[in-house]
Amino acid sequence: MNNLPEVKNSITLKMLKLIFSIYVLVASSTTIIQMGVEYYSAKKNLKAELEGYTKMFSLDLAAALWDFDREAIQRISSGIMEVPVINGVAVLDLENNGKKVIYSAGCLSENSTLKEKPNKPEKELISFSLENDAYEFPIEYFLLNNPIKVGTIILHSDTGIIFKRLKPGFTTLIINSIIKSLALFIIFLTVGKILLTKPLSIIVASLNKLDFQDLDKYRPINIKSDYDNEFKLIEKAFNSMIERLFKSKSRLISLQNELIKSNELLEIKIAERTKELSQKNKLLDELSKTDPLTSVANRRFFNEILEQEYRRLGRVSTHLSLIICDIDYFKTYNDLYGHQAGDKCLKAVADQLKAKVKRKNDCVARYGGEEFAIVLPDTNLESAVKLAEKIRKEVEYLGIKHEKPDNLSQVVTISMGVACSTIALDEKECCFSELIERADKSLYRAKELGRNRVEFAD
């Protein structure tokens, strides 16, 4: 019982209360009924007892009444009054068909309930007497074996006397009931503990110890009982459940291990794929920014870089230069040497441009067809022109054969327009276009002035 935590609405306690209450109710009822029966039996016996006393005295009393011997009547009646159960006596004479109280004592004395009523009929007096716990017995005198009613004796014995008599019996009865009730209570409590609380404690203790992490250490419930009962069934069911749980857990652990391994593999695969994807993205990004033929930035990326650098202008940097270059007579080259040679030419020129533009933030881009653009942040016009000239020469030095119509040079050459901007940020939009336009105009001017040269806008 000590192992069982306190329960507010314990079934055992409820059963105990219910059964005990019903028992107490039934026991009290039966005790009261028994007491009632005892009381009425005692009352009946009392009447019989009084009748017995009357018979004991009746011969002498009858003789005294017969002889109208008042002294003897008084003497005998006084003797009757000595009987413990009698607390009132009245002797009535039936002389002349009347009813005359010739002796009365105790609670039937003249000062109490029984009084002589000369003008009242006999019946009335009798009923009046009987209502007051009085018992009336006729007194008969035997003359030649014939009974002659000579008087009446009324004996009074009140309820108190009956209770006084029944007191030991009633006390025993009540004590008996109390002992029985207490015995039942203790028996039920003990039996309840043995049959209900103890097995429940074992079950509850086992359940409290139950830890899924340590199922293998779990001890099965063991209710000590020689025969199958409800708790044994619970024990079997519970132990069976634990067994199943244990198996399930083992399987789960196995699955979990498999899962972990799978996860690890998956993670590796994901990492690989991610890396691959990243590389591909990077490639894709580069591809999206790069011209596939020349591997320099394409026109779209060129625009982004130029816009980005233009925004930095005035805030981070003070100068932004742009070089636009165009392969001279490139259409002719294609016509003469085919497109594949044209592509090779473009790639060679682009490679040369990349080789000469080394700063990290500088950007070489294919501006279109045979045009290239070089964005040069933090580069003033002078530096940009010098770089352009240097590039132009290097391209020429490549010596890529090209039979140009002007016959000035039989190698591939490039014309270049340079422009530089120092415009503040708030004027960027117009100046961004204007920078390209100015570089572009410088390029045209270089074309116009004979090609293979560098022109710049002031």
Added chain:
Amino acid sequence: MKKTIIILISLTIFSVFPFKFDASANSDKSSSEIVIVINNWSSQMVLSRIVGSLFNEMGYDVSYAKMEISQQWGALARGIAHVQVEVWEGTMDKMFNKMVEQGRIIDAGAYTATTREEWWYPDYVEEYCPGLPDWKALKKCYKIFAVPETYPKGRYLAGPWEKPEESRIRGLDLNFATIIVKESNELWIELDKAYKEKKPIVLFNWTPNWIDIYYKGKFIEFPEYDPKCDTDPSWGINPYYMYDCGNPKSGWLKKAAWSGINKKWPGSLQALKNVSLDSRMFAQMTALMVVDKMPPEQAAQKWIKDNYKLWESWVPVNFKKRKTDE
């Protein structure tokens, strides 16, 4: 003679049809018979029949109710019985006087005979016990009266009536034991037996009694009776006990009747009052039954026959006239 025949017939009828007592019989009931109490001694039995015949003579029906002395007072008071022809002072004075005082019964007059009830012995006993009839002589010679049942105490033979004999023996410190006979006849049988053998005997006797005629003897003279003797222990020679005295001497012998007798049976009380006998007549009357062994009815018949004039004189005058008119 004619009257005698009628009486005889009526007596015979009464003897053939024994008394049937009706418990409910009383003055209010329709019973028209005068009920005469019959006791258990001879003179009373015979005299009751004689008086019964007297009532018959007056034209009233008569029945007889045998009962104890103790029963008769209530019966007479309630009108269940109507006449008692012998009321002895020695044994019945208290109840008789009380009943008369309460008006329940009527004193119907005394006989000329006086009564005495006492311890009695035959004259020859005086030879064995000098000093008799003085009671003190009994203190010395009690052993001569002893019988095996009482030895060494002397035997006192008492009658079947309630008498304070044991109290008297104790009060007077007599070394006697009481033997009570069942019927009075046993007294006379014992007396006769002792008388013939001249053996000492002391027994209850009374007068008038037929014994007076056939056996000579005397009453023991105990200390003189006084009413206090029956009620006050300090009175008398023994200060601790009552009844240290003898019975009254020269007591009266009376007749008693139910208080309503004369109303129901006019003249009956007068007739009863008229009845008077002396001691000798009582003795003779009783002897007819005891000595001559006649049944009481026959003894009565014989007595009336022998004393017809006296008997007839008891009939009230009115009834004689009426009879004459008839």
